[in-house]
Amino acid sequence: MPEGHSVHRIARQFDRNFVGRAVGACSPQGRFAEGASVISGRTATQVRAVGKQMFLEFDDDLWLRIHLGMYGAWDFAGEILVDPTIASANGRMGQTNQRGTDLDATVAHAAILDDAGENSLTSIGAPRRTRVHVRMSEQTTGLADEGDAWPPAVVGQVRLRLLTDVTCADLRGPTACELRTPDEVAATIAKLGPDPLVDDVAEGEERFTAVVRRKPTPIGLLLMDQTVVSGIGNVYRAELLFRARQNPHTPGRDVPEEVVRDLWRDWVGLLSIGVETGQMMTMSDLDPESYRKAMAHRDDRHWVYHRAGLPCRVCGTAIVVEEAAGRKLYWCPSCQA
Structure with a gap:
């Protein structure tokens, strides 16, 4: 199951790549077709991560609540603006000690990539054999290879696709994908530790x-x-x-x-x-x-x-x-x- 760090990383991806932009939405799988039609064309205004849940707000006080559960993950494609605090973009690594962290300790070389893709910037959540690969530039921007079709072809069971002019996010296998009012979001967060x-x-x-x-x-x-x-x-x-x-x-x-x-x-x-x-x-x-x-x-x-x-x-x-x-x-x- 994706744990809290993954959800916060996903929220940062959305903050950099979707917030402030008009977003198209569809449900290739069909299970969230009605909700996707309500979202499509709206502007993403803010994103919040609390524990294992993410809340993405759109204009007119409409919220999307996502809980990845055991098997959920987001796959990103296209142009990805990377949060500068994410190590796989800038090579900065924190070390741990027995009682906490020393975040000033750094490794002055390129990021160390996990052999299973756990720190991937393009697929975050439950581990997957098939990932959406995006080429990263020195300006910490991911660019799809020239000539690639846009938007990318749908692969597998995609519950929700969110799309800007240059960035695509596909959601697969979540436990929860639902629209919520501000009061409902506040009530959900209030129950969390x-x-x-x-x-x-x-x-x-x-x-x-x-x-x-x-x-x-x-x-x-x-x-x-x-x-x-x-x-x-x-x-x-x-x-x-x-x-x-x-x-x-x-x-x-x-x-x-x-x-x-x-x-x-x-x-x-x-x-x-x-x-x-x-x-x-x-x-x-x-x-x-x-x-x-x-x-x-x-x-x-x-x-x-x-x-x-x-x-x-x-x-x-x-x-x-x-x-x-x-x-x-x-x-x-x-x-x-």
Whole structure:
């Protein structure tokens, strides 16, 4: 499932390429044909990302709500103006430490591209075998190859296509794609837990800590509850708990307050790195070569996620995987005892 960093990256793409422009809309798949007809011809006025949901506003107070869910993704084609804070455009990389980030640490060379395309600028969301490729210029603008048909041919089941004169965005496989009023958007956001990139960080910490500390629910489930904290999915959940050396089965109310606060602060840092690099980079204190390897290969940048049966990188104990509320939970039974 795409996690919070992906949705914030998508919102930045829309802010740079669609906001302020007239947008054509259609539903090649047919499942959002009526909604697309309402959008088509309107001007996009603003975009918001909160946790795993994106809200795109059009004139006359019309909002489009998108929740990618397990399988959703946006594919971009044509000319793409790149947000200068996105690492795959400008080569800037943040490194992590055990309790947060050092965003001043940079790698002074071209961006490190993930072998699975996780930090792609042209396809963001659930991993896909087929991607829309766009050639990027030195001016951080993607240009379709000369002679390519415009708009590009529809590939696969596209729920919604949004189109400006030069940029195309295709939405596939979302859990939610619906039109909403301003009041309905506000009500949806009000139900969500704090998002470090939306809410005041200090206030978010207090909200998160207060909720967790009164809940009997295991902390491993609370971190995935979008009403408790926004944006954390299966990968970040496993990695945050390992970095805190916290047993995922401990009831929230029994987790020491300082550990709860450290979890929030660590999430603040990891989310910023995820947005910047496009990758869920959670390894700590790596030398430059190890860092490049980890950024290029998903299996080298996580402590416990997707490492069932492999030795813990710290103590050597076999990493355990179990099912928790229908999702896989990875943890070290020694380091997180």
